[in-house]
Amino acid sequence: MSLNDPIPQEQWIPTQQVLYTQVAPDYLKLVTLTTLLMGLIPLGIALALMMVVFALALPWLLAAGLCLTLLLTLWVYISQLGAKRLGYMVREQDIVVRRGIFWRRHTCLTLSRLQHITLSQGPLERLYGLSTLRGFTAGSPHAEITIAGLPSDQAEQLRQHLMAKAGSRHEQ
Template sequence: MSLNDPIPQEQWIPTQHTLYTPVAAEYLKLVALTTLLLGLIPVSIALAMMMLVMALALPWLLTGGLLLTLLLALWVYLRHLGARRLGYMVREQDMVVRRGIFWQRHTCLPLSRLQHVTLSQGPLDRFYGLSTLRGFTAGSPHAEITLPGLPSDQAEQLRQHLMAKAGFRHEP
């Protein structure tokens, strides 16, 4: 078989109908909290501006406030739903991350091309005991896979597993 020949269908490894490991429940809380807090600032500013512009015209203020509140609630819900649909699986040859609400995206990281894996934590991640795993591949500066919302101990275990599968040895 040459490089230009397609892989026979019986050798395909499906990603859409397999079980993905979800991210931590704490990540769902973190996404909801940060989205709500970041959304309250513009909503508060918009309401204050509406009060100034409308000179306390109550019906317009209530309608605008209700609309902004509904938009904020929708934004929080969609971000939470996106975090709930985030998942990953590690197979023999690769790691796959699934994300997306309306358009599902399955990103495969071939372990044979893995260069290095990093873990990162922001202050809120540390508070919730979470980490973000990033795997970088050879060939492109933009070839990476990002997986937020992992419990820190699980993220370290996954990092060690991926590096071992990629052929890197840990020297004490």
């Protein structure tokens, strides 16, 4: 079977029925930390503004603080669900990335179209020993796949494996 031949329907495996590799457990901690940091700063500013500008009485300020804290808690919870939902699967001819909570998305990138792969680490990712892998295709300046939360050594192994597979596909 060549790359241009379709896969017979009896060999189709729906992406929802496949076992995905989960990202590192530390990624959940990283997502929680970044969500809290991104949420606590606006929360503090909002409460300070309410105190100064609106001169809210203490009961109203406490009620507003409680509401904002509940919203932040919900935001952290939803971010954690998204992190738990992220997974990937490498198959013979492609890589599939799964993400999403409410709107679930399965992105499939054929290895024959894979042009290059980058690994990146922000300061907090370095702290947790994690990396983000991005796969690009020809003709697109945007990453076609992004897998955050990979242990750095595993990300490097995956990058080399995918590039070797893509290279062997280009040679055929």
